Amino acid sequence: MQRHLRLRRKEDYEHLRKHGRVWRHPWFTLSTAPNRLDHNRYGFVTSKRLGKAVTRTRVRRQLREVIRQLHPYLKPGHDIILIAREPIIGQKYQPIVEAVTTSLQQAELWASSPGEQS
DSSP: OOGGGBOOOHHHHHHHHHHOEEEEOSSEEEEEEEOSSSSOEEEEEOOGGGOSHHHHHHHHHHHHHHHHHHGGGBOSSEEEEEEEOGGGTTOOHHHHHHHHHHHHHHTTOBOSSTTOOO
16 A cells, blocks of 8 residues: 555554544444645554464554555545454455455445545
8 A cells, every 4th residue: 555545653543532523333443534635645554362473463464455456436535434343364365356346335435436536
């Protein structure tokens, strides 16, 4: 994922925690907030509760790939964090895509066509 599309600073994560809206799915928690930029920024959280480093990295890679594919379909100008939960471990890729897509639609971040502005 391109560097300018990543959430990297602790302050950004804290802002989302305090001011963001949250949608919960059994496999992950989606948190969003407007960011006043012309693009979205994404963050992925995989805590040690998920397991060892190999497991956490696999989950993070899956979530990153899902967002990479869905990025053109999302409305710009938001910070988005996906916090992985234990039941996501061992899930196939396609069901994760469907779950993330559904959550993004519930969060009203889905544009009807690629690159569409809100």
